[in-house]
Structure formats: structure tokens, C-alpha cells
Amino acid sequence: MDDQDVAALRLPEGNPCADCDAPCEKACISTDKVNIKNLMTRLVDVIRPESEVPLPETEDRLRCDICGIPIENPFLLSSSVVASSYDMCARAFEEGWAGVCYKTICNFDIHEASPRYSAIKGDNGTIVGFKNIEQLSDHSVAENMEIFRKLKAKYPNKFILASIMGQSEEEWTTLAEECEKNGADAIELNFSCPNMEEEGLGSDIGQVPELVEKFTRAAKKHTTIPVLAKLTPNVDVMKHAAEAAFRGGADGLAAINTIKSITGVNLYTGVSYPAVKGSSAVGGYSGNAVKPIALRFITELGMNPKLKGMHISGMGGIETWKDAAEFLFLGSGSIQVTTAVMKYGYRIIHELKAGLNYYLAQMGLDSVKDIIGAGLHSVSESTNVLDRNTVLFPKFDQERCIGCGRCVISCSDGGHQAISFENRKPKLDGSRCVGCHLCVLICPQNAIRPGNKRIKKQEH
Numbered sequence: 191m192d193d194q195d196v197a198a199l200r201l202p203e204g205n206p207c208a209d210c211d212a213p214c215e216k217a218c219i220s221t222d223k224v225n226i227k228n229l230m231t232r233l234v235d236v237i238r239p240e241s242e243v244p245l246p247e248t249e250d251r252l253r254c255d256i257c258g259i260p261i262e263n264p265f266l267l268s269s270s271v272v273a274s275s276y277d278m279c280a281r282a283f284e285e286g287w288a289g290v291c292y293k294t295i296c297n298f299d300i301h302e303a304s305p306r307y308s309a310i311k312g313d314n315g316t317i318v319g320f321k322n323i324e325q326l327s328d329h330s331v332a333e334n335m336e337i338f339r340k341l342k343a344k345y346p347n348k349f350i351l352a353s354i355m356g357q358s359e360e361e362w363t364t365l366a367e368e369c370e371k372n373g374a375d376a377i378e379l380n381f382s383c384p385n386m387e388e389e390g391l392g393s394d395i396g397q398v399p400e401l402v403e404k405f406t407r408a409a410k411k412h413t414t415i416p417v418l419a420k421l422t423p424n425v426d427v428m429k430h431a432a433e434a435a436f437r438g439g440a441d442g443l444a445a446i447n448t449i450k451s452i453t454g455v456n457l458y459t460g461v462s463y464p465a466v467k468g469s470s471a472v473g474g475y476s477g478n479a480v481k482p483i484a485l486r487f488i489t490e491l492g493m494n495p496k497l498k499g500m501h502i503s504g505m506g507g508i509e510t511w512k513d514a515a516e517f518l519f520l521g522s523g524s525i526q527v528t529t530a531v532m533k534y535g536y537r538i539i540h541e542l543k544a545g546l547n548y549y550l551a552q553m554g555l556d557s558v559k560d561i562i563g564a565g566l567h568s569v570s571e572s573t574n575v576l577d578r579n580t581v582l583f584p585k586f587d588q589e590r591c592i593g594c595g596r597c598v599i600s601c602s603d604g605g606h607q608a609i610s611f612e613n614r615k616p617k618l619d620g621s622r623c624v625g626c627h628l629c630v631l632i633c634p635q636n637a638i639r640p641g642n643k644r645i646k647k648q649e650h
Contacts, residue, residue, distance in 0.1 A: 191534075191541035192510040196548050198237035199245045205234045222314075243552045249543060251550045252558050256524050257416035257441045257501045259375055261288040261349045264518065264558055265542055268505050268526035269294050269353035269378060269420070272536075274327060276337045280344065285536040286543060289349025291444075291503075291526055294326040294380045295334050295365060296355045302328065308453045308463035310479065319479035320529045321453040323464065323471050326355060326383070331365070335372040342373030351503075353420070355380040359408035366409040366417070376415050378503075379406060379440075381431070382422035382447035384474040396422030396447075399434035406438025416441035418503060421487075423480075424450050428487050433496050442501030443491055444526070446484045448474025476529045481507030485520055492521020492566050509538075511545030518558065519565030580644040581625035586616055590637035597629040597638060604628060621648075 212227040252263035266289040267273040267282055274293035282290060303323055310319035327334060338350060352374035356362035366377045381396035395401045402419060410417050419435035421428050423446040432443055450472050455462045462470040484506025491502050504522030508514050509530040517525055530538055550558060570576075593614030601609040608622035609629060616629075616638075630638045 191538055191545070192512055193541045193545040194233060194237050195241045196245065196541075196544045198233040199241055199548075201230070201234055201238070205231060207231055207234075243548070246547050246551045249547055251547055251556060252543060254523065254558050254562075256289075256349060256351075256376060256503070257418075259349065259416065261524070262347070263288045263543055264514070264522075264524045264546075265539055266291055266349065266351065266503070266524060266526045267531065268528045269351075269380065270528040271324065272528050272531045274329075276340055279337070279341055282536045282539075283341075283345045283348045286539045287348075287536065289351060289375070291351040291353050291378055292327075292334070292338070292374075294353040294355050294383065295329075295331060295369070296326045297331060297361060297365070298357065300325050300328040303464075303466045305464040305466070306473075308473075309477075310453055317529075317533055318477055319451075319453065319475055320477040320532070321451050321463070321473045321475050322448070323473040326380075331368065335368060338369065338373040349376070350374050351376050351378050351418070353378040353380050354409070355383065356405065356408075359404065362405045362408040363411045367412045370413050370415050374415065376441075377409060377413060377417045378444055379409055379417065379419045379435075380447075381405070381435075382420050382424075384422070384424065384448055384450045384472070396420075396431050397425055399430045402431045403434040403438040406435050406440050410439040416501070418442040418444045418501065420444040420447055422447055423483060423487055423506075428490055429494055429496075432491055432494065436497060436500060440500070442503060442523075443497070444503040444505070445487050445491060446480070446506045448476045449480055449483065451475035476507070478507045478509050478513070478529075481513060481516075485516060488517055488522055489520045489566065489569050492563055493569070493571075509533075511542050511549065514542060515546060515549060515561065516565075518561050519563070520569070521563045521566055523559075523562055577644075580646055581623070582627075582644050583618065583620060583623055583625055583641045584627060584629050584638050585641040586618065587637045587639070588615060590635050591615060592635055592637075594634065596632050596634060600628055600632045620645075 207227045207230040214226050215223060218224055254261060254264050265287055267287055269291040270293060273279055273290040279290045302325060306323045308321045309317045312318045341350060350373060352369035354365040354377060356365055369377055381402055406419055417440050419440045421431050421443060452462050461468055464470060488504045491497055501523045502521050503524045503526055504517035505526035508525060508527050514525045597616050598609050598611050605626060605628045606622050606624050608619045609616050
């Protein structure tokens with residue numbers, strides 16, 4: 191989970207694999223065998239010597255809050271199947287999650303499709319994008335309230351964010367009131383589920399600011415706990431709905447929900463995935479592939495002066511502590527996760543906490559709150575602020591280069607024909623290079639990196 195520094199520091203002194211014949215590798219059931227001995231040796235001999243800061247003794251740096259309510263760390267499960275029963279939430283709490291956003295509670299019947307998931311996979315077979323056509327909680331309101339009471343009784347210091355969806359102002363009011371009475375610490379208003387479109391539900395609400403304002407006000411009517419509006423990314427800009435939620439009395443915002451999508455089509459049947467008796471539907475897209483879109487919307491909310499002071503609970507493609515840190519830097523005050531948990535389980539919380547905690551220690555920071563919004567100053571909505579008078583050339587590491595030629599092909603057919611091959615080694619033509627850094631991104635060996643000095647463009 192991109193947490194090699196902590197992994198290296200957790201190992202005992204010396205190399206426990208040095209004189210071992212690696213029976214673990216023989217026991218590995220993967221068809222793509224993992225070279226565990228080499229991996230462990232690299233952690234001990236390379237990564238650990240570079241890790242000058244010792245592991246923190248406590249997780250106090252991770253303490254933060256949601257609308258003034260303390261939480262032990264910024265990590266919550268987001269409203270989905272991963273937080274949909276007492277047993278699941280209890281196991282998540284035991285693993286170390288600070289809270290859960292419970293699967294959306296409603297008063298209408300839920301009848302799920304089967305199958306209801308599909309995915310886009312990367313070169314190594316891992317899921318990078320995930321589509322679902324799943325709907326809301328299939329428990330009754332009374333059953334969910336009982337779950338809240340049991341959770342709060344056993345885990346009084348864990349945070350319960352109750353996601354709700356109503357069909358009328360009265361229903362939004364009543365659901366919010368019931369959740370507060372039964373132990374919820376805050377309410378999340380689901381204005382954004384792409385799979386609940388009938389009669390103006392789900393993402394239809396989030397696309398109409400007037401409805402966002404009206405239903406937010408209804409939810410706030412008889413509640414004293416914080417209310418967050420969960421907004422849809424299926425819009426051009428999010429500010430209209432966000433500002434409407436603010437006018438309606440929302441204490442915070444949550445973003446993003448899943449993105450309307452089609453993940454593919456079965457070329458033999460002509461039916462898109464997932465297929466249910468020969469039919470399918472547009473569904474919600476999540477996973478690491480949506481992170482850039484989520485960060486864009488989080489930044490938009492964080493930079494809006496009209497929303498200053500509102501808590502932002504960020505989500506969308508978070509798998510590692512580095513992903514989470516990026517959301518925090520751009521204005522998120524808490525983090526929500528689903529798809530990564532579906533892939534790897536609740537146990538990822540250990541790496542999320544350890545990685546973020548160690549990063550803060552390395553940076554000499556006392557609190558995770560020190561980085562919230564710290565990256566917003568570097569972002570502009572306009573590209574006009576960028577320096578366009580200088581070039582940063584790429585730099586080639588010839589020792590790491592294996593002569594595969596990827597950079598030559600990419601620059602020739604997708605760039606500016608600035609790289610040539612001499613004895614299977616790349617050579618840069620500075621008169622042609624524009625510093626686009628396509629080659630940096632393409633290189634499979636990380637043998638090309640940005641140079642150290644900007645060069646003033648030559649005038650033609």
C-alpha cells in the first residue's frame with residue numbers, strides 16, 4: 191500500500207532473510223510469483239537506511255475533528271456496502287477506522303440487481319476502475335436505528351455519520367431526527383447516488399441547487415448535530431449545489447460520489463457490463479481511476495470563499511496514505527474510503543494510519559490538521575498564471591536505462607521528435623525538446639526525470 195518506509199522500520203535488526211532459502215516463495219499461490227526474499231532485502235538494505243526519522247510512538251498526530259467533533263484519525267468508511275451492518279461496522283472499528291458513514295437509510299423498498307458490479311483492470315490484473323449499480327440500505331429504518339444504538343453503546347468514541355435519502359421535505363426531516371435520536375454523530379445527505387433516479391432521487395437532486403437547499407433546510411429543521419451534503423460529480427461545476435447546501439444550513443460537504451459510467455460492452459452479446467438477463471444500466475464509477483476528478487472537485491470546494499469554514503469530507507479513488515494526503519492538502523478535513531476496502535479489506539487502515547503518521551513525523555508536523563488546505567495556494571483555475579517562457583528539459587539516467595526505446599517511439603509519434611537512439615541509448619535534441627515530459631511518464635524504468643534547471647526559451 192505504498193508504505194515501504196514504515197514496513198522497513200518495523201523489521202528487526204539485521205536481514206532476517208539473508209540465510210533463508212525462502213520457503214515463503216515456494217508456498218506463494220500466485221501464478222505471478224513474488225520475489226519475497228529480494229523484496230525484504232531491499233527493505234532492509236536500501237529503504238531502512240534512508241529512513242532517518244524513527245517510527246512515531248503514538249498516533250496523536252492523526253487526531254482531528256468533523257465539524258468540531260473529535261475523531262481519532264481522519265479515516266472513515268464511506269456510505270456503501272462496506273458499512274451496511276452492525277457486524278461490518280464493528281469489525282471496521284476494531285481494525286482502527288475512526289468512523290463510518292453508514293449505507294444510505296431510506297423509507298422505500300430496495301431490490302438489488304445481480305450481478306451489480308463490473309471493473310476496468312490494469313496491466314497487472316488489478317482493478318483500477320469499478321462500476322456499481324447498487325442502491326441503498328435494504329434494512330428498514332427501525333433495523334438501522336437498532337444498529338446505531340448497538341454501535342454507539344459498544345463504541346462510544348467512534349464516529350457514526352448517518353447517510354439518509356428522503357422523497358419529501360417531511361421525510362428528510364424525520365430521517366435526520368431519527369438518526370440523531372439513535373446515536374448518530376452527524377448526518378450526511380445523499381444528494382448524489384447515480385443509481386436512484388426515480389422521482390427526483392439521488393443525483394437528480396444534486397443537479398438542482400434549489401432542491402439541495404430545500405432538503406438541506408428540511409434535514410436541519412429538528413437536528414442539532416452537524417449535517418453534511420454529499421454532492422454529485424455529474425455536473426460541470428460543484429459550486430452551485432455546494433453554495434445551495436450552505437444556504438440551507440449545511441455544516442459541511444462530502445464529495446465526490448460515484449461518476450455515471452459504462453465500463454464496457456460484451457462484444458459477443460452487445461450488452462454492457464454488468465449484464466442482468468440481457469440488460470444493463472448506467473452506473474456509478476469509483477476506484478483509483480476517479481481520483482484526479484475527485485481532487486478537482488475538492489479543490490473547487492476548498493478554494494470557494496463562500497464555503498470558508500465548512501468541513502469537507504473527501505473521497506474518490508483513495509487507496510494509499512499518499513492518496514489521502516493529497517485530499518487533505520487540497521482541503522479535505524476527513525477521508526472516506528470504499529472501493530479500496532472492497533479490494534483489500536478493512537485491514538488497509540493500518541497502512542493508511544501508519545503511512546500518514548510517519549509522513550507527518552518526517553515533515554516535523556504535530557498534527558494532521560497542519561496540512562489541511564496547505565496545497566490550495568498552488569492551484570489556479572486558469573492556466574494563464576503558468577510560466578510559459580522557460581523549459582525544463584528531461585534528464586536521462588543511462589545506468590537505469592535498459593534501451594527499450596519507449597521514449598523514442600513516444601516522442602516521435604506523440605511528441606516533438608526530440609529523442610534519438612544511439613547504440614540503444616536515448617539522446618536528447620535540445621533544439622527540438624519542448625519540455626513536455628511525456629518521456630518521463632512513459633519510461634518503465636524511471637530512468638528519465640525532470641532536470642534541475644529551467645532554460646529560457648529561444649526566440650524564433
